[in-house]
Structure formats: structure tokens, C-alpha cells
Amino acid sequence: MNLPGGPNHRPTDRSIPADRAMTPAIQRLRSLDLQRSVIYFGFLGIFLFFAVTLHDDGFLTSRNLTNIVLQTAPATVMAIGLVFALSAGEIDLSFGSIVAVSALSAAVAMQSYPMFVGVLAGLGAGIAIGCMNGVLVAYLRLPSFLVTLATMGLFAGIARSMTDLRSIPVVHDGFTGFFGSGKLFSIPSLVLWTVAAVIVGHVVYRHTRFGAHVLAVGDNAHAAQVSGIKVSRVRVHVLTLCGATAGLAGLLYAGRLQAAKYTLGESDLMTVIAAVIIGGTALNGGRGSVVGALLGSLLMGMLNNGLILMGLRVSDQMIVRGLIILVAVAVSLRDGNR
Amino acid sequence: MYDLSKCLSAALLLGLTVTSASAQTIGPGGETATPSTLVLVADDQVAAVRAASYTAALLWHDQSDFVNAVTAGASDEFARLGIEVVAVTSAGFDAAKQRSDIETALAKEPSIILSLPLDPVTSAAAFEEAREAGVSLTFLSNLPSGYEHPADYSAIVTDDLFEMGKQAADALAEAMGNEGTVGWIFHDATYYVTNQRDNAFRTTIEKDYPNISIVAEQGISDPARAEEIANAMLLKNPDLGGIYVTWAGPAEGVLAALRANDNTTTKIVTLDLSEPIALDMVRGGNVVAIVADEAYELGRAMAASAVLDLLGQEVPPFVVAPALTVTADNVVEGWNQSLNMDPPSSVTGAN
Numbered sequence: 292m293n294l295p296g297g298p299n300h301r302p303t304d305r306s307i308p309a310d311r312a313m314t315p316a317i318q319r320l321r322s323l324d325l326q327r328s329v330i331y332f333g334f335l336g337i338f339l340f341f342a343v344t345l346h347d348d349g350f351l352t353s354r355n356l357t358n359i360v361l362q363t364a365p366a367t368v369m370a371i372g373l374v375f376a377l378s379a380g381e382i383d384l385s386f387g388s389i390v391a392v393s394a395l396s397a398a399v400a401m402q403s404y405p406m407f408v409g410v411l412a413g414l415g416a417g418i419a420i421g422c423m424n425g426v427l428v429a430y431l432r433l434p435s436f437l438v439t440l441a442t443m444g445l446f447a448g449i450a451r452s453m454t455d456l457r458s459i460p461v462v463h464d465g466f467t468g469f470f471g472s473g474k475l476f477s478i479p480s481l482v483l484w485t486v487a488a489v490i491v492g493h494v495v496y497r498h499t500r501f502g503a504h505v506l507a508v509g510d511n512a513h514a515a516q517v518s519g520i521k522v523s524r525v526r527v528h529v530l531t532l533c534g535a536t537a538g539l540a541g542l543l544y545a546g547r548l549q550a551a552k553y554t555l556g557e558s559d560l561m562t563v564i565a566a567v568i569i570g571g572t573a574l575n576g577g578r579g580s581v582v583g584a585l586l587g588s589l590l591m592g593m594l595n596n597g598l599i600l601m602g603l604r605v606s607d608q609m610i611v612r613g614l615i616i617l618v619a620v621a622v623s624l625r626d627g628n629r
Numbered sequence: 630m631y632d633l634s635k636c637l638s639a640a641l642l643l644g645l646t647v648t649s650a651s652a653q654t655i656g657p658g659g660e661t662a663t664p665s666t667l668v669l670v671a672d673d674q675v676a677a678v679r680a681a682s683y684t685a686a687l688l689w690h691d692q693s694d695f696v697n698a699v700t701a702g703a704s705d706e707f708a709r710l711g712i713e714v715v716a717v718t719s720a721g722f723d724a725a726k727q728r729s730d731i732e733t734a735l736a737k738e739p740s741i742i743l744s745l746p747l748d749p750v751t752s753a754a755a756f757e758e759a760r761e762a763g764v765s766l767t768f769l770s771n772l773p774s775g776y777e778h779p780a781d782y783s784a785i786v787t788d789d790l791f792e793m794g795k796q797a798a799d800a801l802a803e804a805m806g807n808e809g810t811v812g813w814i815f816h817d818a819t820y821y822v823t824n825q826r827d828n829a830f831r832t833t834i835e836k837d838y839p840n841i842s843i844v845a846e847q848g849i850s851d852p853a854r855a856e857e858i859a860n861a862m863l864l865k866n867p868d869l870g871g872i873y874v875t876w877a878g879p880a881e882g883v884l885a886a887l888r889a890n891d892n893t894t895t896k897i898v899t900l901d902l903s904e905p906i907a908l909d910m911v912r913g914g915n916v917v918a919i920v921a922d923e924a925y926e927l928g929r930a931m932a933a934s935a936v937l938d939l940l941g942q943e944v945p946p947f948v949v950a951p952a953l954t955v956t957a958d959n960v961v962e963g964w965n966q967s968l969n970m971d972p973p974s975s976v977t978g979a980n
Contacts, residue, residue: 349736
């Protein structure tokens, strides 16, 4: 079955006139969808720019390149959840607060209980909050923007009150190794988490019935409902998935910092949304890319890294980063979201 | 070889510490304070420092006039010593970004890192890689948990925190004629710097001013809520003689509340320089004094501490820069002494 909005569906194709009269070369050029490719060209272009200009400043060292992946691992995981939510025509603004609640839940639990209880507490908190968002959106028919805006504030407050604004150390070596500083066959665990999340996310998004349903709901919810898809259930599932990925990101932060704090994830909202949009996911649903989100996240990390190594003043770093993101987002959205 | 001159210098340093520094400001680990003016790289050491080709990274917690002044103080001292600053970052109070900034800066292999650890718990792992790499770490105000002096860091440099709170109490008491009621708006977080300053204000009022009583107290963690907190405080205590506000950001909200209530009698004292607060002060408004730190001197002392550490000299573990009370009468001098810059033209124009 080739569902509308399914893996093979190309909403933008509808705007392309019949290609029968075109030469093969022109057809190939037309098929180069700029908005889909911008992340690849942008990523490559910025990487080459930093590789040339910062050749003597350590940018190309394996340690620095690995650092970029490590630093962006939590954002990448969150971005994957957001790809699903945006593709279904929903948005989650609360994932930053979920990160903090999850990290703190895990850290507090591990002060008294074994590691697996901490992991369950962290992931469980993320899944529960995401599910709550989903139920409010799907069954009370409230806009996800407003629901998650409210829960963002709600859980930011809960994160603050959970530990009375204190940071909680995570001293469990197994946890910090598994989610933070550990390695398997010399590969850092955060790299493995990133790879695993992207593979699972991509397969689910592109090659499962659930992924097809997500795209169908985002492309045209009414049509999806008529074709037998349980739209409300899909909405609950994507927002629960968003909560779960935010919960996992909270565990990765807690492992990496060997501590949890109420501010974790607070500054990730705009970074993750920008990464997902630059990566080719449509703000209004029906189109997205998990691999694009990975590259978008790495692009954001590479910008932070390269601009620091260039020795720019902090304000100049912010200006340059903002301009590059503006251009990238503008090009990404140029065709898809007008 | 045992260096007698270094030993004597250290003894002299410690002796002066007892007499010159505030007796009340103590380090996060209970360290005795040493005045920043005693931490100096002597002219005859400059050639050796220049020959070593050291580099430095300034990895700050945020961006502000204060951070700019600390950066200027450190950069000027590094320039005098021929040390290149290879990276400057701002973590925006994000513990994860601070760790990323440290990792990124290490790609440039700096000899020195100056930084404000965001909090003891999250910073311990963040600075671990730099510590293991043998980078000379000098901290502003906070100390990562488990770090030992002198093995792990050269010094903590901070304000004379007790003195800042005390001077705020003295200034408010003087403006109130040493009597009346006070509201105390403190920073509601476990944060070494603000906790010490806030508690010093309270201690001083309670100990030194028997005719002044703190009748209202409210914690604040979000500066945006300052106005509503002040409104509630004024509703319950309409005759409040003065309000202490933990720093200038929320003080702007408190000032807005007083203006909205047409209250011209309640005095405000706060900490850290801010243009709107200073403007009200020079116009004879509610603000009677701002207690500031010498941020430029903090930066200079941090740079000097790091360099002395690299030279193998003994550096005191806890260094404090003086506090100064800025009023309408000394706003230009105070601004220059604190931030190494002239006050904004709006402030000087209104003076």
C-alpha cells in the first residue's frame, strides 16, 4: 500500500508539472530538490570552510571531531523525536523541561536505588509527560503548541522544586559509563547512542507502518482518518515518543555531566528546532528526515565549535551563528513551507 | 632546591592576608581570603613568561558588563605578559554548554583556562579533561567539587562577598537614618556568591542596626518576577523603609513596582552596576546606593594567579577583590573603578 504521506510520498511533487516533455538532464536537475539537499550541501560547505580556515587550530583532529558528536548527542536524540512530532503536524515545546525532570528523576532515584531504577525513573518520567501531552492534544483537541507551551512551564517549575534548585551528583560508575563517558570497542558511548537512535529512528520513520501513518496524518489528517488511520492514537504516540527521546537525552546529559540540574535542556529548544528544520522536516507536517535531523544537529555543534576555535568574540560568534542558521532555515523552508 | 625568597614571600603574603583581607569572606572550602592586590607578576618575571609562549582560554558562564570587565582585566594582564588569548566563550548558564566549551577550547591546547564553574556539582566532570591535561585552572567565584589546591587549580578569585553585603546594609541604613523596616529579597538558589552577599546584608542589619528590622523576606530565582514580588511585599508592608535586592536585574523590577505605586519613600539598595538602576540613583529616585565589585581587578588577579602557578610559585588559594559603594556622588569614579569604563551617557548626563 502506498499511503498518502507514506514513505514514497512527495507532497512537493504535486507542484511539479508533468515531466514528460523534459529532457532527462532537465528532469534530473528538477529532481534535485533544493530544500531536501540544503543540509547536505550546507554541512559539507561549512565543514570544508572550517577544515581549511582552522587547519592549524585543531579543528580536524579526531578528538575535536569526536567532541562535536559527543556534544550534540543529546540534541540529536531530541531532534529525532521532534521529527516525528513535526511530521505528524504537531510540535513539542516542552522537551527541554522534560530533559531536566528526567535527568533529576534518574539522579534522585540512583541515590537510593540501583542503576536500572534510575534509568526507568528517567525514561518513565519522559514517557509519562510525553503521553500526557499527547492525550491533551489528541483527546481534548487542544493545539500542541499551547499544550506543550504550558507543560514546558509546568515541568520547568517541577524540575526546580524537585531538588530545591540543587544539582544532584551522579556517582554511579555504571550509569556514567553507559550514558556518558564510557566506551565500547574504543567507541564513546554517546557516539553509539547517537548512531543507534538515528538508525532506529530512520527505520521506524521510513520503513514501518507507524512512520507512514505519521506522515499521512501530518500531510492531511482528514484524509488519513478517512483511510482508516487512528489519527488521535498517532498524535499520542508521536508526542510520547518526543517525551521518550527527551527522557533519553536527560539520561545522556546526566551521564555526561555526572550530575543533574534543573537547567539541563533549557537552552536546547531553539537549537533542536533549528536542527530539525534545517534537516528538511516541514514545520506544518507531512515531510521529514531523521538523517537530516542528525546532520542539522551536527551542523549546529560544528558551528559552535568552529566559531570558538576561530577566536571570535562571544557576541561575534552569536551574530555569525545566527546569520548562518537564518540562511539555512530560509533555504530549507523556501519550497516546503510557503 | 629550597627557595628561601619564595618562602619569605609566601610568609609575607600570608601575614598580610590576616591584616588586609576581610575577616568574614571565606572560600567555598573555608579558605582564608587574600587581597587581590597582593597577587602580582613582578616586572622581573615578565621575560621568563614571554619566553614560555603561554596561551590562555577564557571560558565564561555568561555575557554581561561584568564579564566584559573581567575579560578586559585578564586580557590586559595577558597582553603585558605576552600571552595570547586563543578562545573566549560564553555558556549562557548552561552546564552542558560549559562542558562543550571546555572540550572545544582544549583543541587549541591552552596553557591557562580562566573560568567561572557554573556550580560545584556539574562542573566537576566538566573540568576533568582540562585538569588531566595539566592546564593551569583559575576559577572565578566557584570551585568544582573535589578539586584540591594547589594540585588541581591555581586559585579561586572572587569579590569580597561579605563586604559587599555589609556595605549594602550600611548604605541602606544610612539612607534610612538608622531606623525603620526593611524588605529582604534574596537569591533563592544554592549559589555561593549570592548566598554570601545576601546573608552578609542580613547579618549586618541584625547585628549592627538594632533600630532596623527585616519585616519581609522573599526569595527570587527568576528576575522577571521581581516586580510582582515587590508589589506583594509593599501590599503587606506599605510603610517599608527600604528594600535590599540581591542583584541589579531584579532590582529593576522592584523599582518598577515602586514607581507603579507612586512610592518615592522606600529606598532601594542592590548589588552590581546597572544603567537603569544608576540612572534612578543619580536622579534622586528610590535607589540610594549600588555596591559593586572591582571586576577589572578580578580579571587581572585571575590572570596573575594562573601565570604565577605556571611559574611554580605559591599562589594563595582564595583571592578577593575589594567591594565599593557607588552613590550619586561617586558614580563616574565608581563605574571606572569597577568596570574600567565610563558610565553610560544617560547616567553622566543626569548627574
